[in-house]
Amino acid sequence: MLLFLFCVFQDSPIFNYINNLSPIKPVKGPSEIQVFPVLNSPPPSKRSHTHQQPIHLKSPDCHNISFQEDNNTAGPSLEKSSLKSSENILTKMTDAVNQMETFDNEDDNVLASSTHVEKVQEEHELSHPKSVDNDGKSRSCLQSNICVNGASVDQPYDQPLVAQVGKSQLGKRRRLQFEVAQDSIVESDPHVQNSSNTAAISEVVESSVLQTTRGSTVNVSKPSGIGLHLNSIVNAMPLRYLSGGRKKLTSVSSQTQDNMQLPSISPNSNLVENVSATSEEYAHHTPYSNSESMKIVEYREQFDQGSLNSAQVEAYGRSNPKKKRKKTESSGDGCKFCNCKKTKCLKLYCDCFAAGIYCADSCSCQGCFNKPEYENTVLETRQQIESRDPLAFAPKIVPHSTKSPRSQMLDDGDQVTPLAARHKRGCNCKKSMCMKKYCECYQANVGCSEGCRCEGCQNTFGIKGAPSMAKETGMESVNENVSDSFDEKNLKVGPNRARSSLLELHKPHNLSPQTPSFQCSTHGNDASEARVYPGRYVTSPESECPPYMTTTPKSPNNSVKMDQESYPDGEFMDEFSPGDWSTSRAQYLPPTRMRFSPLGFHGSSVTLFSGAKPSCNISDDDTPTILKDSAIQQHNKVKVASSSPNKKRVSPPRIRLHELGSSTLKSGRKFILKAVSSFPPLTPCIDSKQTSNHPPPDDTL
DNA sequence: GAGTTTGAAACT
DNA sequence: CAGTTTCAAACTC
Numbered sequence: 001m002l003l004f005l006f007c008v009f010q011d012s013p014i015f016n017y018i019n020n021l022s023p024i025k026p027v028k029g030p031s032e033i034q035v036f037p038v039l040n041s042p043p044p045s046k047r048s049h050t051h052q053q054p055i056h057l058k059s060p061d062c063h064n065i066s067f068q069e070d071n072n073t074a075g076p077s078l079e080k081s082s083l084k085s086s087e088n089i090l091t092k093m094t095d096a097v098n099q100m101e102t103f104d105n106e107d108d109n110v111l112a113s114s115t116h117v118e119k120v121q122e123e124h125e126l127s128h129p130k131s132v133d134n135d136g137k138s139r140s141c142l143q144s145n146i147c148v149n150g151a152s153v154d155q156p157y158d159q160p161l162v163a164q165v166g167k168s169q170l171g172k173r174r175r176l177q178f179e180v181a182q183d184s185i186v187e188s189d190p191h192v193q194n195s196s197n198t199a200a201i202s203e204v205v206e207s208s209v210l211q212t213t214r215g216s217t218v219n220v221s222k223p224s225g226i227g228l229h230l231n232s233i234v235n236a237m238p239l240r241y242l243s244g245g246r247k248k249l250t251s252v253s254s255q256t257q258d259n260m261q262l263p264s265i266s267p268n269s270n271l272v273e274n275v276s277a278t279s280e281e282y283a284h285h286t287p288y289s290n291s292e293s294m295k296i297v298e299y300r301e302q303f304d305q306g307s308l309n310s311a312q313v314e315a316y317g318r319s320n321p322k323k324k325r326k327k328t329e330s331s332g333d334g335c336k337f338c339n340c341k342k343t344k345c346l347k348l349y350c351d352c353f354a355a356g357i358y359c360a361d362s363c364s365c366q367g368c369f370n371k372p373e374y375e376n377t378v379l380e381t382r383q384q385i386e387s388r389d390p391l392a393f394a395p396k397i398v399p400h401s402t403k404s405p406r407s408q409m410l411d412d413g414d415q416v417t418p419l420a421a422r423h424k425r426g427c428n429c430k431k432s433m434c435m436k437k438y439c440e441c442y443q444a445n446v447g448c449s450e451g452c453r454c455e456g457c458q459n460t461f462g463i464k465g466a467p468s469m470a471k472e473t474g475m476e477s478v479n480e481n482v483s484d485s486f487d488e489k490n491l492k493v494g495p496n497r498a499r500s501s502l503l504e505l506h507k508p509h510n511l512s513p514q515t516p517s518f519q520c521s522t523h524g525n526d527a528s529e530a531r532v533y534p535g536r537y538v539t540s541p542e543s544e545c546p547p548y549m550t551t552t553p554k555s556p557n558n559s560v561k562m563d564q565e566s567y568p569d570g571e572f573m574d575e576f577s578p579g580d581w582s583t584s585r586a587q588y589l590p591p592t593r594m595r596f597s598p599l600g601f602h603g604s605s606v607t608l609f610s611g612a613k614p615s616c617n618i619s620d621d622d623t624p625t626i627l628k629d630s631a632i633q634q635h636n637k638v639k640v641a642s643s644s645p646n647k648k649r650v651s652p653p654r655i656r657l658h659e660l661g662s663s664t665l666k667s668g669r670k671f672i673l674k675a676v677s678s679f680p681p682l683t684p685c686i687d688s689k690q691t692s693n694h695p696p697p698d699d700t701l
Numbered sequence: 702g703a704g705t706t707t708g709a710a711a712c713t
Numbered sequence: 714c715a716g717t718t719t720c721a722a723a724c725t726c
Contacts, residue, residue, distance in 0.1 A: 338721080338722090339721065339722075340720080340721065341720085341721075342719080342720065342721085343710095343719090343720065343721080347710070347711075347719095347720080347721095348709080348710055348711085349709075349710060349711085349719085349720050349721055349722090350720095350721080351721090351722085354710095385710095385711095388711090392710095425709095427708080427709090428708065428709075429707080429708065430707080430708075431706080431707065431708085432706090432707065432708080432723090436707080436723070436724075437707095437722075437723055437724085438706080438707045438708055438709090438722080438723060438724085439707090439708080440708080440709075443722095443723090702726100703725100703726090704724100704725085704726080705723100705724080705725070705726090706722100706723080706724070706725085707721100707722085707723075707724085708720100708721100708722095708723100709719100709720085709721095709722100710718100710719080710720075710721100711717100711718080711719070711720085712716100712717080712718070712719080713715100713716085713717075713718090
């Protein structure tokens with residue numbers, strides 16, 4: 001009787017309604033995917049940028065977790081439900097794969113996804129040869145993955161196996177998936193998207209990631225989601241990133257990669273890097289076992305809690321040389337990577353720090369604190385340094401002409417060469433004769449000037465005391481407003497030498513980093529991904545303008561936005577204006593490799609959009625006028641100075657500046673105040689709050 | 702890859 | 714400000 005009533009009731013709308021309310025949902029349709037959150041992960045509590053995490057979908061750890069959940073914790077009813085769910089999901093995924101295959105030849109995105117599926121399958125089969133194999137690679141892969149979730153459908157993953165997969169292939173998978181995700185995002189192929197399902201998955205994944213990144217649950221399991229990632233990765237991305245174009249997406253993706261690293265308390269920390277190196281590093285260079293990873297996490301936690309001093313952390317990092325030292329300019333595109341060991345990347349020794357950008361995972365630094373997680377530390381340190389030298393973060397190399405870069409170029413057939421710039425302080429070379437990169441002038445591809453104290457100068461870009469190239473070439477050279485003695489110190493370069501040097505300078509690979517906005521790579525070590533040029537020298541701005549920055553016309557009135565969207569076409573700051581410079585940099589910087597913006601120090605930024613000739617920014621005492629601007633000084637003296645984290649940064653377009661009209665010259669500097677969210681405003685993918693407020697790593701810093 | 706050299710940064 | 718030390722990059726082998 002009761003059974004009958006139950007059966008009757010079961011068909012009633014009320015039952016259906018109750019069913020829908022039940023946490024144990026009957027496995028049906030797309031909504032079933034939401035069962036994943038039940039498996040383990042707590043709801044994302046802090047992360048607000050779920051779009052960062054889709055990559056985690058592929059974390060091999062997921063297998064482990066999901067399986068454990070199904071096998072060990074699910075009750076009979078749930079198990080049944082899980083089984084059903086798995087079957088349904090399997091069916092859906094199979095359909096999805098079939099659908100994707102249908103578009104294989106039409107859509108790169110689908111192709112990428114399929115490729116990914118195949119790779120995942122390969123990985124899975126490699127480690128789990130007995131997995132379900134039906135009628136297709138992709139399908140097989142998906143099935144096996146799904147079976148991992150639904151333990152009863154497939155044979156369980158044993159821990160060692162999971163560990164093996166996770167450890168050796170984690171990085172590769174992530175990267176792969178990431179790339180797929182990227183493509184998918186860019187293409188936004190509707191055929192492979194299922195927002196409702198994937199959103200849930202992404203949330204689950206994110207929560208798992210959160211746990212992981214907090215360090216306390218490195219082994220936290222995540223719902224597999226594998227097989228679903230094909231869609232979820234795409235859908236997990238906020239639309240705003242889908243519409244931003246490839247560049248932006250790349251940045252976002254890069255950031256995602258940054259944050260996806262496991263196991264990490266602070267994804268970008270050096271210690272974390274050790275653990276979260278790419279798959280290759282994992283396989284070949286990273287000696288960390290899971291326990292070691294945990295240990296690293298513990299180290300970081302202890303350090304954060306103050307129970308471990310920086311020296312210990314450092315020692316640990318040193319004892320675990322995860323990465324081989326990379327050349328500072330390791331990639332052909334001029335990207336730099338620091339290798340700091342003792343300074344924690346919080347001194348000017350560190351190129352990244354000096355450039356006003358955070359270190360990337362690509363860096364080989366040890367005990368690095370130049371990470372978004374240590375925003376406060378970074379900013380404090382910056383302030384300290386700037387208190388000693390307000391121009392410490394100002395560009396070292398300043399062009400000595402106020403003409404626009406284009407007009408500064410010397411016609412040389414098809415090529416143009418920039419007029420000479422100079423090192424602001426000059427070098428002090430004794431033995432290198434300014435012919436090696438020990439010499440900052442030489443390194444910056446600029447000639448030595450009278451300001452240099454070098455001995456036996458043979459700088460091929462201009463020997464100290466030699467006649468000015470500008471003069472010899474009849475070029476309009478010096479701006480009267482250009483500060484100090486530079487006018488007197490015009491680069492003296494013999495015509496031939498100068499020309500060859502400048503030609504050399506114009507070669508992309510020789511360009512000094514100066515366009516921070518150009519993200520060359522990411523923490524993901526993927527060279528293909530843009531990462532900011534830690535450009536320190538303002539030498540050949542034009543050549544380094546990110547392509548996407550060269551198109552949008554700008555108006556001075558919306559300079560900030562302009563900066564965000566497009567880099568001034570070949571324009572650069574003749575003389576640095578810290579605020580100006582940094583702001584530009586900040587705006588240009590893709591999120592991946594974050595730049596610590598002094599502007600973010602105080603929650604607002606000062607965009608120093610100088611209407612005056614850039615050269616006006618530097619007074620006779622070599623101090624940018626901005627630093628002398630009392631109005632700014634009162635509140636932001638140091639901050640303004642610090643707001644030029646990248647000395648190598650270039651300024652807003654001069655042409656635009658000229659368009660502003662002469663009224664702004666000299667004293668007509670415009671300060672565009674723009675509210676900018678505190679520090680990682682540029683990196684929506686990073687929750688700075690999570691990682692800020694760390695004590696300074698070392699009092700001695 | 703390890704060790705050395707170099708000069709800037711930091712310190713005194 | 715000058716001298717010294719420290720540091721990391723550049724360089725050499």
